[in-house]
Amino acid sequence: MTGSAITASGLRKAYQDKVVLDGIDLDVPAGTIFALLGPNGAGKTTTVNVLTTLTKADGGAVRVAGYDVTADAKAVRKSIGVTGQFAAVDELLTGRENLQLMVDLNPAADPAVIAGLLERFELTEAADRQASTYSGGMRRKLDLAMTLVGSPKIIFLDEPTTGLDPRSRRTMWTIIRDLVAEGVTILLTTQYLEEADQLAHRVAVLDGGRIVAEGTPDELKRRIPGTHVRFRFGSADELDTAVRILAGATADESELVVRVPCDGRTNSVRALLDKLDEWELDAEEFSVHTPDLDDVFLALTGHTTEVTAK
Numbered sequence: 591m592t593g594s595a596i597t598a599s600g601l602r603k604a605y606q607d608k609v610v611l612d613g614i615d616l617d618v619p620a621g622t623i624f625a626l627l628g629p630n631g632a633g634k635t636t637t638v639n640v641l642t643t644l645t646k647a648d649g650g651a652v653r654v655a656g657y658d659v660t661a662d663a664k665a666v667r668k669s670i671g672v673t674g675q676f677a678a679v680d681e682l683l684t685g686r687e688n689l690q691l692m693v694d695l696n697p698a699a700d701p702a703v704i705a706g707l708l709e710r711f712e713l714t715e716a717a718d719r720q721a722s723t724y725s726g727g728m729r730r731k732l733d734l735a736m737t738l739v740g741s742p743k744i745i746f747l748d749e750p751t752t753g754l755d756p757r758s759r760r761t762m763w764t765i766i767r768d769l770v771a772e773g774v775t776i777l778l779t780t781q782y783l784e785e786a787d788q789l790a791h792r793v794a795v796l797d798g799g800r801i802v803a804e805g806t807p808d809e810l811k812r813r814i815p816g817t818h819v820r821f822r823f824g825s826a827d828e829l830d831t832a833v834r835i836l837a838g839a840t841a842d843e844s845e846l847v848v849r850v851p852c853d854g855r856t857n858s859v860r861a862l863l864d865k866l867d868e869w870e871l872d873a874e875e876f877s878v879h880t881p882d883l884d885d886v887f888l889a890l891t892g893h894t895t896e897v898t899a900k
């Protein structure tokens with residue numbers, strides 16, 4: 591497939607008088623990873639539900655794999671795989687039986703895929719154990735393996751690594767990257783800025799049902815202030831002096847922190863430290879800060895990813 595795998599324009603959805611999607615536009619090129627990034631309640635799951643035909647939008651148009659989600663819902667469903675926040679895994683069945691169930695439900699699927707999927711997801715040893723004995727990471731992997739039974743070309747992953755330990759998260763990232771290398775298109779949702787940064791070709795930042803920014807992770811990072819150093823002082827007097835003597839410095843008075851633009855090179859940092867020495871200022875804390883997507887979120891929405899209530 592070339593061109594767009596998923597397009598949406600003007601998506602709107604409200605529950606009673608609560609607007610959940612407020613005009614969402616998306617364009618996901620085939621063979622890429624697209625991340626919808628946002629805090630709890632931003633509208634990520636609702637967007638995925640609309641794109642995957644589970645929920646009907648109140649307005650707007652969506653095409654997935656070239657089909658209209660309303661007029662051609664069946665064709666869309668045949669072209670996609672969906673792994674949601676609540677795994678489709680049947681806990682009472684073994685891993686192998688869960689995969690067999692997906693093969694049985696999918697007339698086009700080849701039963702021979704099961705062994706390969708178990709191996710790929712490092713589940714061969716656990717294949718004949720009940721899924722209820724699996725760890726969270728194993729369950730997620732089994733869930734994604736079940737999605738792959740039908741070899742979908744477009745896969746939706748709703749928060750694929752929420753709650754996973756760092757090692758399982760990295761395994762999941764590798765699997766996702768491998769799928770895309772094979773030509774699959776992936777739309778994933780995440781609350782993890784690092785995940786979008788690591789995986790996605792393009793990121794849409796969702797907040798309160800609107801896309802507040804869209805671009806490559808690097809483009810988003812360029813939209814915010816660059817590398818700087820931070821000094822934390824022990825008193826307001828020291829803070830005031832530091833702001834006066836350090837060029838371009840800005841202060842956060844409640845935290846007693848000064849931020850100074852600086853490229854992070856040793857010579858530049860040394861010059862700043864020398865200046866503090868000259869004025870007999872002794873910072874309690876010092877760090878060089880390179881912008882990450884957390885800063886992007888704060889700059890674009892005025893709040894961090896933590897504070898939006900559901």
Ligand SMILES: Nc1ncnc2c1ncn2[C@@H]1O[C@H](COP(=O)(O)OP(=O)(O)OP(=O)(O)O)[C@@H](O)[C@H]1O
Nearest residue numbers: 605608610628629630631632633634635636637900
């Ligand atoms: N069926 C529903 N009825 C009423 N309100 C709903 C319904 N589904 C979602 N909402 C509301 O819509 C908003 C967006 O929810 P959504 O699940 O899309 O957010 P999200 O970004 O996926 O968050 P999370 O990561 O918690 O799933 C929330 O305020 C939620 O309470």
